[in-house]
Every structure is written in C-alpha cells, then in structure tokens.
Amino acid sequence: MKKQRLKAVALTTMLSAGALMGSVAMADQTLDAVLQAGQAKTTLAQDSQKRIDRLAQETDDLAQQFKQQNKLIDDLRVFNAQMEKQVAKQLVVVQELEQSIEKVTVIERQIQPLIFRMLDGLEQFVNLDKPFSLEERQAQIAMLRANQDRADISVSEKFRQVLEAYKIESAYGSTISAYKTTLSLDGQDREVSILRVGRISLMYQTTDAQASGYWDVAQKSWVSLDSSYNAPILKGLKIARDQATKDIMTMPIQAPEAAQ
Template sequence: MADQTLDAVLQVGQAKTTLAQDSQKRIDRLAQETDELTQQFKQQNKLIEDLRVFNAQMEKQVAKQLEVVSDLEQSIEKVTVIERQIQPLIFRMLDSLDQFVSLDKPFDVQERKDRIQSLRNNQDRADISVSEKFRQVLEAYKIESAYGSTIEAYKDTLNVNGQEREVNVLRVGRISLMYQTTDAKESGAYDPTAKEWIALDSSYNSRILKGLRIARDQASKDIMVMRVQAPEAAQ
C-alpha cells in the first residue's frame, strides 16, 4: 500500500514537472515571439520615420522645382518681351546701316549691300534666334567701323568722264578713295561733295601707285601723301 502511495506521489510530481516544463517552453516561445514582434515593430517604426524624412525632403525638392519652373516661366515671358522689342530695333539698325552705306564713299558697294540684304533675308528665318540675328547685325556694324582704320586695294569698273574704265581702287580708311588706271597713267579721286569721280593731275600717279603696292603688301608701310577732301565749313 505504501509503495502504491509513493508511486502515485511520484507520478503526480512527474506530471507537475512535465507541466511546468511545457509551461516554461510556452513562456519561452511567447517571449521569443514577443521579442520578434517588438523588433518588427521597431523596424516598421524606423521605416515609417525614414519615409517621413524622405517625404519631407521630397516636398522641399518639389517646392524648389516649382519655384524654378515659376522663375523659368517668368524668364521666358521676359525673353519674349525682349525679343519683341529687339526685332524692331534690328530693322531700324539695318535701315540705318543701309542709308549709311548709300551716303558713304562708294567702296566695296556691292559687297556691303549684299551683306545688308543677307541680314534682311535672315530676319524671316525661324531657325535663327533673335539673339543671333542681333549679333549678326552688330557684326556688320563692326565691319563697317573697321573700314575707317584699314587700307585696301581692289579692281573695279568706274564711270570716269562718262566712260567705263577698268581701274585699281585705293581706299585709305574713310579719309580718301582714289583710283588709277591699270597702265598707271591716269589717276583720280572720289569727291564726296560732288558725289562723283574727278581726275587728278599726273603728280598723284606715283603716290597712288605706291599706296596700291602698300595695300597689297608689295611694299613696306610708309608715309603716303594723298588727296584728302577738306571738311565743309560749319553753317
């Protein structure tokens, strides 16, 4: 009887031990699951915080981009206004340049008029920007300005005393414009007051011939004595 009682006690103790072990395992498993859930929660919280920071940064970037777009739109509007103002200015500059060439001494006339006409033709071209058109006109003005400080010799056909003559033309800046026949026996100069070519006496032949050689780099630069039209007296 005592043995049976002891066995029963031992069995109960063993059952309690087994139950306790099972409970501990469940507790350990729950604790592990809780830790895992806690880690997942922390990770999700960090991800949410990172997304908040990212979204805030993106909002700032979008705001900046909207400002840039707004600035660009305003700039485009300003450029459009400026272009509308520049185009009439270009036409006025071309008209002034054309008039200037017509009133200037008649040197390189066809070349200069062709340059102006080419610029006029460019005004109708959509593939050339307004800024480039303006630059081209300014370049034409620079070329015209440069004529005042250069010396040039070229062949041309001039009407001298009612006759068409093949001559060598000598331009010294805008100060003097002269010609000499190809045989170097006759010389003349352009009279801006009379707006015609006039003959010069033979004493100018050697001077103009020397000037032609200098302009063609056939002689070293030297002082040249040339005919210069005296300025008109002020009224």
C-alpha cells in the same frame, strides 16, 4: 596416481595457455577497434576543424562585407544630402529661368523693331558713304533683311548678325585696302585699282598707272588728279597689297564739312 596428477597439471597448463592465447587475440582485436575508433575521432575532429575554419573565414568575409556595405551606405547618405542641396538650388535656377523666359518674350517683341531700325540706319549710312565695295556692302544688307523673314533663325541670331555688320562697317574706318573694278571715266569704261585709306580718302588708278583720281563727296563723283599723284597712289596700292612696307603716303584729302 602420480601420473594422473601430472596429466591433470599438463591439461590445466594447456587450458591456461589456450585461454591466454584467446585473451591476447581478443586484446589485439580490442586494441585495433580502439585505434580505429581513435583514428575515426581524429578524422572527425580534423573535418570539424576544417568546417570551423571555413565558417570562421566566411564569418570574417561577411563581417568585412558588412563593414564595406555600411561605409557605402554612409557615403551614399552624404552623396544624397549633397544632391538634395544641388537639386534645391537647381529648382531655384529653374524658377529664375522661367521668369527670364517670360521677360525674353517681351524683349523679343521689342528687339525686332529695333533690328529693322538698325538696318534702315545702316543702309542709309552705306548710301551716303564713299562708294567702296558698294555692291558687297549692299548685298550684305539685303541678306540681313531677307533673314528677318526666316523662321529657322532666332531673334538673338538676327540681332547678332546686324551687330556684326555694324562692326565690319566700323572697321573700314581704320583699315587700308585695294581691289580692282571698272569705272566709267571720260565716257568710257576703264579697269582701275581702287585704293581706300580708312574713310579719309578713296582713290582710283588705271592699270597702266597713267591716270588717277579720287571720290569727291561734295560732287558725288570721281574727279581726276594731276600726274603728280600717280606715284604716291601706286605706292599706296602696293602697301595695301602687302607688296611694300608701310610708309607715309601723300593723298588727296577733302576738308571736313559741317553736318547739315
């Protein structure tokens, strides 16, 4: 009887130990499942946080872009307002130009006859003036007359060219120059040097510096000078050619005549 009781206790103990071991195994499995679930939640939380951080960064970027775009829009509004003012002023200028163009058409019709009168006056002046650089000056006038028939030159340019010719003629009165040419002296052609001192005196001297003369306005011809003028005229030629320093020169000068 006692043995049966001991067997029963032993069997109960073994059953209890088996149950305990089964419980421990189940507990281990449950703990693993809990840990895995926790790890999964942690991973999900980390992924969620990364998405949140990324969305937050994208939101900040969009906010910055929005601010920049708003600033750009404000700048464009200011720029457009300024452009509108400029366009309004330019429209006024265009209207003024249109009116000026109408006036220019009238002025052009008046300028062309004026140019012809100026050319006539210039040609007459050259013919009455002392005959220095005569061929060059007459060629200039002929060129200006020919330009009046050219359609590729504007009226304003034609007028400018005539004014430039007047300036050149005016400059002759305050300059000194020397050049070589051929004159008919005593019935024979002689190579001479011409000395022009403003419009005060126009003289010549042969290349051997042995004969000199001047242009007589009254006689409209060359008149010989005595040999005492040879040295002063030679000196004047050197000064005009920058071969000598400027100095006082003795020149034949005709007394002015009253205008007719």
